[in-house]
Amino acid sequence: MTARTHVEFDDLDDLIHRLKLGTSASELHGSLCGYLAGGGRVGRQPLLSLLHLDGEAPAPAPADAALLERLSVQAGSQLADPDLGFEPMLPADDRPLAERAEATVEWCRGFLGGFGLAGTDAHANLSEEAREILRDLGTIAATSLDLGNEADDEDALIELHEFVRVGAMLLQTECAGDPAAGNDTVH
Numbered sequence: 001m002t003a004r005t006h007v008e009f010d011d012l013d014d015l016i017h018r019l020k021l022g023t024s025a026s027e028l029h030g031s032l033c034g035y036l037a038g039g040g041r042v043g044r045q046p047l048l049s050l051l052h053l054d055g056e057a058p059a060p061a062p063a064d065a066a067l068l069e070r071l072s073v074q075a076g077s078q079l080a081d082p083d084l085g086f087e088p089m090l091p092a093d094d095r096p097l098a099e100r101a102e103a104t105v106e107w108c109r110g111f112l113g114g115f116g117l118a119g120t121d122a123h124a125n126l127s128e129e130a131r132e133i134l135r136d137l138g139t140i141a142a143t144s145l146d147l148g149n150e151a152d153d154e155d156a157l158i159e160l161h162e163f164v165r166v167g168a169m170l171l172q173t174e175c176a177g178d179p180a181a182g183n184d185t186v187h
Contacts, residue, residue, distance in 0.1 A: 007071045009089050015064055021053055026103040028053065029089035030110025032075050037172035038118025042072045051114060079172040086169050101145045101157055108164060109141040115171070122175040130174050133167040
C-alpha cells in the first residue's frame with residue numbers, strides 16, 4: 001500500500017469532524033475492524049450505514065467516500081496480513097498518554113460493536129481462546145483507565161496495545177478466514 005492511498009489517523013479524524021459523526025477515529029476504525037474480523041463484508045452499501053454511524057452532515061462528498069473505501073480496503077488487508085502488520089488506528093506515540101489510553105478503550109468499544117454487527121454463524125463456534133479475547137476486549141472497553149506512574153503506565157499501554165492487535169488478528173483468522181482462499185473480506 002503506497003503512502004498516497006494509506007489512510008492515517010489524522011485523515012480519519014478530519015473526516016469525522018467534517019461529517020459531524022458522533023464517534024472518534026479510533027472507535028470508527030475499531031468498528032470497521034470488528035465488523036471485518038467478525039466475518040462481515042463491505043460491499044456496495046456505504047460504510048457508515050453498514051456500521052450504523054450517522055452524522056449530522058449530509059452524505060459524504062466523493063472524496064470522503066473514497067477515503068472511507070480506502071480505509072475499508074486498508075483495514076481488511078492489514079487484518080489478513082500474513083506478516084502480522086495490523087495496527088489499531090490510534091493517536092501517534094507523541095500524543096499524551098491519557099489520550100492514547102482513552103483511544104485504545106474507544107477502539108475496543110468500536111471493535112466489539114462492529115464484531116456484533118457482523119452477526120455470522122462463526123460467532124457461535126468460537127474457540128475458548130477467541131471467547132476469552134472477546135471477554136478481555138469487553139473488560140478493556142468498559143474500563144476507565146487510572147493513570148499514575150507515567151513510565152509504568154506507558155509500559156502497560158504498550159502491552160495492552162499488543163494484546164488488542166494480536167487479539168483482533170486472531171478473531172479475524174477464526175471468523176473471517178483466509179481471504180486468499182476465496183472468502184473475500186473486502187470487495
